[in-house]
Amino acid sequence: MHDALLDAEDVFDKLHEECGVVAIHGHPEASKLAYYSLYTLQHRGQESAGVSTWDGKTIHTQKKMGHVSDIFTPEVIGKLPGSLAIGHTRYSTTGDTVALNAQPFSVHCNKGLIAVAHNGNITNATELRKELEDRGSIFQASSDTEVVLHLVANSREKTLAGALREALLQLEGAFSLVFLAQDRIIVARDPYGFRPLAMGWLEVPGKPSAYVFASETCAFDLLGAVYLNDVQPGEMVIVGPEGVTRERYTTEKPRSQCVFEHVYFARPDSLVFGRPVQTSREMMGVLLAREAPADADIVVPVPDSGNTAALGYSAESGLPYRQALIRNHYVGRTFIEPSQAIRDFGVKLKLNPIRALLEGKKVVLVDDSIVRGTTSRKIVRMVRNAGAREVHLRISCPPTISPCFYGVDTPNKSELIAANSGIEEIRRFIEADSLAYLSMPGLNRAVSDTKGEYCYACYTGDYPTDFVNIDQLVRAGKKAGV
Ligand code: AMP
Numbered sequence: 001m002h003d004a005l006l007d008a009e010d011v012f013d014k015l016h017e018e019c020g021v022v023a024i025h026g027h028p029e030a031s032k033l034a035y036y037s038l039y040t041l042q043h044r045g046q047e048s049a050g051v052s053t054w055d056g057k058t059i060h061t062q063k064k065m066g067h068v069s070d071i072f073t074p075e076v077i078g079k080l081p082g083s084l085a086i087g088h089t090r091y092s093t094t095g096d097t098v099a100l101n102a103q104p105f106s107v108h109c110n111k112g113l114i115a116v117a118h119n120g121n122i123t124n125a126t127e128l129r130k131e132l133e134d135r136g137s138i139f140q141a142s143s144d145t146e147v148v149l150h151l152v153a154n155s156r157e158k159t160l161a162g163a164l165r166e167a168l169l170q171l172e173g174a175f176s177l178v179f180l181a182q183d184r185i186i187v188a189r190d191p192y193g194f195r196p197l198a199m200g201w202l203e204v205p206g207k208p209s210a211y212v213f214a215s216e217t218c219a220f221d222l223l224g225a226v227y228l229n230d231v232q233p234g235e236m237v238i239v240g241p242e243g244v245t246r247e248r249y250t251t252e253k254p255r256s257q258c259v260f261e262h263v264y265f266a267r268p269d270s271l272v273f274g275r276p277v278q279t280s281r282e283m284m285g286v287l288l289a290r291e292a293p294a295d296a297d298i299v300v301p302v303p304d305s306g307n308t309a310a311l312g313y314s315a316e317s318g319l320p321y322r323q324a325l326i327r328n329h330y331v332g333r334t335f336i337e338p339s340q341a342i343r344d345f346g347v348k349l350k351l352n353p354i355r356a357l358l359e360g361k362k363v364v365l366v367d368d369s370i371v372r373g374t375t376s377r378k379i380v381r382m383v384r385n386a387g388a389r390e391v392h393l394r395i396s397c398p399p400t401i402s403p404c405f406y407g408v409d410t411p412n413k414s415e416l417i418a419a420n421s422g423i424e425e426i427r428r429f430i431e432a433d434s435l436a437y438l439s440m441p442g443l444n445r446a447v448s449d450t451k452g453e454y455c456y457a458c459y460t461g462d463y464p465t466d467f468v469n470i471d472q473l474v475r476a477g478k479k480a481g482v
Pocket residue numbers: 264302305333335336367368369370371372373374375376377408409410
């Protein structure tokens with residue numbers, strides 16, 4: 001059944017939910033702190049952003065399409081009073097309903113006022129939604145996150161914590177959730193721990209200290225918060241007037257932390273799953289240099305995704321590190337743009353080579369991944385056209401062969417070049433003189449995964465959860481004739 005699913009990619013209509021979340025409890029300027037945090041998490045999603053606050057009487061929400069800096073003017077922040085806040089930044093590919101899908105979502109139900117923001121992908125959202133709609137729930141958006149609120153509202157449990165527990169137990173897949181429930185912040189992580197969620201502590205002069213939660217610890221650095229630890233897989237943390245309560249709402253499943261956070265997604269100045277992303281990425285470069293040396297003159301990163309691995313490659317190989325591609329930082333990450341046309345155009349808009357560094361040189365070009373191969377081909381051509389004699393592409397992770405169902409926007413298998421072509425074929429397509437990827441044992445070592453705690457499904461096709469989505473399975477099964 002599983003193979004049938006993977007062979008029938010064209011029936012997939014999964015929601016991509018690359019996101020960043022934040023929550024603040026107990027700070028007089030909670031909305032500003034949430035806003036600053038979202039600035040640091042902007043790389044996790046550039047389509048929309050939002051903040052909800054609780055002022056002691058009601059929940060206020062401001063959310064819009066666009067970047068954090070454009071949305072949150074002083075006037076908008078002024079509409080977000082209160083000492084509790086949650087925030088969200090989002091990228092998704094779901095067509096024209098996107099404005100409605102901006103988070104946080106909030107409802108007024110029999111459990112009171114609740115707002116929620118989510119990072120991850122709830123793989124049984126379609127079934128849950130159908131059941132809820134059959135029972136009369138009305139949905140405003142197509143995002144899987146709204147399902148969580150309806151489950152809470154529908155629960156027969158009397159207390160909010162009880163209803164949340166019941167709701168969380170029905171979810172499958174990846175979720176790092178932050179809730180604002182009147183006078184409390186509640187956060188939870190799925191039992192596999194796919195997506196990160198860190199907990200921090202912030203001193204507030206003359207007041208009890210504040211608690212902060214964020215997808216990445218770079219948010220804490222900006223706020224001046226101290227990183228305490230991670231919200232554990234299968235854990236729910238409640239911060240209310242009575243203090244902090246941490247409880248396991250379910251037993252932990254085999255830990256499946258997303259390795260792609262360390263490969264590409266997170267910022268290098270963050271701790272993710274308690275480990276510095278910088279350390280992992282540099283190590284990927286070091287091991288790549290050992291596994292796939294090149295007879296070359298210089299090491300050039302594809303900025304910014306290849307920067308840190310290229311440093312490692314340069315240090316290990318002894319070849320000089322040269323920033324021969326200059327990135328225009330005012331263009332969004334090209335991959336994140338929704339249409340192919342924009343992405344293709346974006347490469348030139350985003351990168352420009354320095355001929356003086358490349359002319360006549362044999363170049364090792366380092367990047368984190370090849371997805372479709374189209375961007376990589378353009379970059380290789382660009383480097384060659386700027387005078388490079390040879391271009392040796394080195395990729396700091398194994399070939400991406402399978403889509404992600406847990407919150408990273410990888411395209412369908414049919415579009416993943418490495419799912420359909422061997423390395424030599426890819427090399428020819430991208431027009432490089434040589435091509436090599438980091439091996440699986442190399443990646444394993446780079447993130448120091450001694451206990452098998454990471455999810456590598458995009459490189460192995462081996463998914464940690466049993467099934468992904470009944471609806472998709474059935475249709476995929478039909479297509480594949482099973
Ligand atoms: P392509 O050659 O078209 O496959 O594009 C490769 C580029 O996409 C690399 O520079 C990567 O850093 C970037 N990339 C890889 N995976 C992702 C992702 N999930 N989200 C955004 N960008 C990505």
